[in-house]
Amino acid sequence: MAYWLMKSEPDVFSFDDLIAKTKNGEVEEWHGVRNYAARNNMKAMAVGDQAFFYHSNIGKEIVGVMTIVAQAHPDSTADLNAKGEVVWECVDVQSVKPFPRPVTLAEIKATPELSELELVKLSRLSVSKVSETEWKLLCTMGGL
DNA sequence: GCCAACGTTGGC
């Protein structure tokens, strides 16, 4: 199993929105990614992988955990390229549980063990990898 | 294939 971190602006789509949408078994398409590195990360995801939900711009904190429930598939909100090929893909996710205590970017930056976290090093990447060590530490910091 | 110009993201 692999671990990931996915960003969303909470005024567009928040973790609470995800909980409301998926609590009854519905899935949420993580559509809208238009960056090759982020897309490649999604294509590398497997069903059962876990991902943090990070609120960018507003809050700037990890607010909860979600799970990948469908492998990458064509993004229905994206146009095809000039050759009619699918370029942009997305995975489907469901919420798992919120952090009892959100972990802020400031806290992450103040933690030496998290200095290599892709969220910090590649700040513009909207879908990034998290190592198992980083995952466990962040869950502890979040009160899980 | 290089690189300058421009656009976008996201933290501050």
Place this chain on the structure above:
DNA sequence: GCCAACGTTGGC
């Protein structure tokens, strides 16, 4: 609102 970092585009 500003700006750094980075991606994309287009001229050569």
